[in-house]
Each structure stands twice: as structure tokens, then as C-alpha cells.
Amino acid sequence: MAEIRKATGFIDWLDQRLAVKVLTKVLMTEYWIPKNINFLWAMGVVLVVLFKILIVSGIFLLMYYKPDINLAFDSVNYTIMQEVEYGWLWRHMHGVAASAIFLVIYIHMFTGIYYGSYKKGREMIWLTGMALFGMFSAEAFSGYMLPWGQMSYWAAQVITNLFGGIPFIGEALVVWIRGDFLVADATLTRFFMLHVLLLPLVIILLIAIHFYSLRIPHVNNQESEEFDFDVEAKKYLDGKKVESKVVPFWPVFLSKDFFVVGVALTIFFYLVCFHFDFAMDPINFDPANNMKTPAHIYPEWYFLWSYEVLRGFFFDIGGIAAMDIGLAAFGFANVIFMLFPFLDRNTDNVAPAHKRPAFFVWFWVLLVDMIVLTVYGKLPPTGANAWVGFGATIIFITLFIVLPIITKMEAKCNNGGCK
């Protein structure tokens, strides 16, 4: 047992029992972050803030929400939005944060891809990050169902139906997921459970692992420069703060993040109070009606690119039904980012994209292609739109097929073997 002396103060009392001083050093004042970074490195903290907003606003909403198909719509749109003091504020914050968090996730992801922060020891950071993306997607989908509006119902109908495409077990799987033959009360209550209990627990656990996975390989920097963190940390502690290549997480790194978070929240509250339709689609203010299919069914914007991959193949090829090819492509799109560290075959080169010419082109083509997919995922899939969607889908798939090839060639050239 530890030797307990009479405490000199409250902190000392805590320190003897919880080692708070060491803990603060490890987590804050001597957790070292490279100095050569830009504001994109603040996205992680912005995500944490948005996630906290989602949890807090979600707890308030949970006090009045009723997970029952006969009560859900009114409990949200009347009780919460009109009766409860500032209920509308919690709901708008929850809805807008859910949408905004995906924008920041995508920026965070593309930052990782651009600066090569997914390889050479950082694979676990990427993998846990992608697992988080998957869980957030499930969280967003289950949450969207809860107000039981028209799009809640029809999105649930379409998305759960997708599992029917899985060979042999598909049909039974759909019934198992829905808890009924149709999307019904049982579906709503189980997605409610997922949304407020199981998925948040998994997300919190994954966030902890995601943070932990940063400790050993450390945070990357703008030039992907490799240096000895212990040596640089010692310089900093010896007072050579300008010369050292690292800064402590607290207060130096976070002081910049607070500023970025301030900017992000200023925009956030503008959206919450004045410009929320992009995150709270008007059509979901119509109560769910299983007799009335909406003219246009589309998911929230952050799912549009994969939705467009799903419907990109709109004609049968070689006797295989369009829907089956689409499903296969959709499955491909949803796992391929997970495999990113293993598709980049130039595993030693961690340089940012602008120092890797072929990869640089690849990166921007991917970004533009995903924006095209996103926009055409919302447009009605008729006439020329269908062909643009098809083309963008083919480009998306091709990009991931050529990624190992161009990175392998790049690796050869770097070793002087390309002439």
C-alpha cells in the first residue's frame, strides 16, 4: 500500500490517492504535439466538442421523447419544439451538430489521407477512426428515424431493405433487423435503444481507443518530419521552447484549438438559429405515412456519396441484376476506406500529398469525385443524371483499384528503380 502522509492541501490529498500530478503530466502538460501543424489539426478537438454537444442535447431530448409510433412525432414537434422551454434549442442543436459533425469527420479524414497520417505505425489510428465513422453513421441513421417523419420512415424502409440483397439469409435478416415484417413500432423502439444506449457506448469506447492509439506513434505534422519526441520534449522542458519541435497539449496546443472551436461554434449557432433546413430536412416535418411514398427519397447529405454508388449501376450487366451490382458496389464503398493503409503500397513514404505527384492527383480526383457523387446522390436519377452518377461510381471504384498500383510505382521510383 502507498505511504499516506498528512496532506498539505487538497491537491496533495488527491495526488497521494490518485496520482493526479503524474496523470496531468501524462495527459496534458507533458503530452507532446508537433509544433509544425495547421488548423486542420484542431478538427479532432472540434469533433470532441460537437460530440459533447450531441450527448448533452440528447440527454435533454431524451427526457421528453416518446419512442412509440403514435406518440413520437408529436413528442418531438409539439412537446419538445413548442411546450418545453428551449426544447427547440436542444433539438436544433442536436440536429445541426449531427450534420456538422460529419462535415468535420470528412475534413479530418481527408486531412489524414493528404498528410499520410494512416501508415508507418499510425494504422491503428486510421482503423479506429474508420470504425468511429461507421458507428457515427449507424448513430445518425438510427437517430434520423426517431422523429417518425416521412423521411424517417421511408429511409428506414429503403435502408433496411438493402440487407435483403445479401444471398441466402437476406430475407430473414431484414425481418430480424426490423423486428417485424414491415418497418413498424418494434423497429422504432429497437433503433431508439441503439441510438441512446448501445451505439453511444461503443462510440465512447472507440474514442478512448482512438486517442490511446495516438500515444505511441504520436501526432503527425505538416511535413511528416520524423524526429525523436523525447529529445524535443527535453529541449522544451529545458526552456529551449522556440528551438523545440514540440509543444505540450496543454496549454499550448489547446490554446489554438480553443480559438478554432470558437470559430466553429460561432458558425454552428448561426446554423442552429437561422439556417437549419440543410440538417433538418423539411420533408421530415410531415408525419410518417406508409401509404404515401415521397416523390424523392434521399438520405442526409453525408450518406449521399455512398447512396449514389449504390444506385450508380442502373442497368443489368452480363445477366447480373443492376440492384445486385449496386449492392456489391455499395458494400465495396463502405469497407474500402477501412483498408486504406493497406492499399497504399508505398508504406515507408509518409510525405504529404504535394510531395507525391501521382498520389497528389489521385487525392484531388477522389475528393472531386466524392463531391460529384454527393450532389448527384440527391438529384433525381433520370436522364443524364443517371449517367453522371454511373461515371462517377466507376471512377470511384477505379481509383481504389489503381491506388496500390500507383503507390507501388512511386515506391519503386523513390528507390531509383523507375528509369
Place this chain on the structure above:
Amino acid sequence: MRELKILAVVVFFTAVMYWGVEPFAHSQMHPHVAPADFAFKDLGATEKKGDAAKGAETFLSAGCIGCHGVAAANMPAPMDNASASASFGVTPPDLSTAGAIYDKNYLAALIKDPTKALKVEHKFNETRPHPMIQFFGLGGDLDQEIADIVAYLQSIAPATLDDKKVYTDACQRCHDMKYDKLMSTTDKTALMAYMGTIPPDLSMMIRSRSKDYLTTFINNPQKQLAGTSMPRVGLNEKAQNQVVAYMEKVGDRKKAEREDLGYKLIGYMVLFTLLAYAWKVKIWKEVH
């Protein structure tokens, strides 16, 4: 500066994507329609000047009160709502405020040819006649007689009405407004048979449809939703704006609070951001 360049790239791609999935996509999904026509040009305008005193007599002789009540002139509705629903499919409106909320030309056209003015010719014809019987005249000049009736209705209508009253007179026969505890005056079974579907509750329409859509839709439902059984109700511009204002009051009751709080939240965050920036500069001075 590098950070600004990166910021410009992030903002650019975010803006392009936003434009694509919001304004552009919605313009493709909901094609633009002509603005609301409050002159009801397709019905034509009468040049006759109506005489309210004569109109009062014509109104009685024409048999309007066989179905309609006029509470303002102490003429109660001939049937209660339940029997009226059963007989006509929908409760006939009380005409006390008709002269104030409906357009003059529209009223004249409606009396002369209901299905045409209502734009429900796709639903009603000779084999299934519209419950409102066309006025064939009392033997004199038909247009003059109609002009007189319209003048009479205008003379008994109040000069001002509150938003809710306009809504109840113009919409409540068919629609519920659950969040203001107003239910349709027509019995639901009769309404279902009459309209082919239960007309939607209007509580959240202001959020699900937007003001723009409602403005053109109420003015002429066929323009936004071809084939709908909702008739063109013929509200004049002022009355229609009052209906929309009422819908906003019910469906978006916290709008004023939201916008007021919005400025405060943004102000607070701007202040926070400035302080955070000053602190950041101070801290980073040591390490740069």
C-alpha cells in the same frame, strides 16, 4: 499565408458541395412555378358594378341559404355539421366573411361555375356533380345579378379579421390544426369519401413546405400538385398572407425567440473567439 490558403480550399469545396445538395438539388426536384396570381386572370373579370341592396334580395331568392349560413345577417346554417357532412360530403361555409377573404372576381366566377373556379373539373362532372349548385340566374342579366350578390357579401363582411378567423373560415372545413386544437368541421368519414383521402393536418406545414411553396400552393394547388383534390379556394392576397401567418404562429411558435437568442449566442461566441485568439497569441509567442 499557408493556413489561409488551406482554409480557402476547405471553404471552397464545402461551399460547392452545399450549393449542389441544397439550392441546386432542390431547384431540380421542385421545378419553379409561376408566382401566385391573385387576380385570378384565367377566370376573367366582370365589368358590372354590383348593388349591395339588390344583391341582398337576389341572395335570398337564389336559394343560397338552403345550404349556407350567414351568421352576420342572423341566418343560421340550415343543418348541423354532422348532417351537412352526410348530405354534401363537406360542410358548406358560413358566408359572413366571404366578401372579405375571397377575391371579388373569384367569388363571381365561383357562383357562376363552381368546378371551374375551384379547379376541380377532374373530380366533378355530370355523373358526379359538385355539391354546390351552379347559379343560373333569376331571369335578368346573369352577370349583373352575380355582381349584386358579391357586392352584398362584401357589404356584410367585417373590415378586419384576425389571422385565426381567416384560417377557420377558409381552411377548417377540411383541415385539422392539431397543435392549436382545431379539428375539421366536416366529419372524417364523409370527408374521406368526398376528398378520396383525409386532408393533412396543417400544424407543421410551415416547416415542411416553406412560405414560398405555401404561397403558390394555396393560390392554385394544381400548380404544385397536379391532380390533387384540394380545390383552389380563391383567397385574396391579404387573406392568404393571414392564413400563412397563422400557420407560422402555430407551427413555428418559437421563431421570434429563436432569432432573438440566435444573435445573443453568436455574440457570445464571437467574444469567446476573440478572447481565445488573444490567449493563443500570448501562449504561442513563447514557442515561436
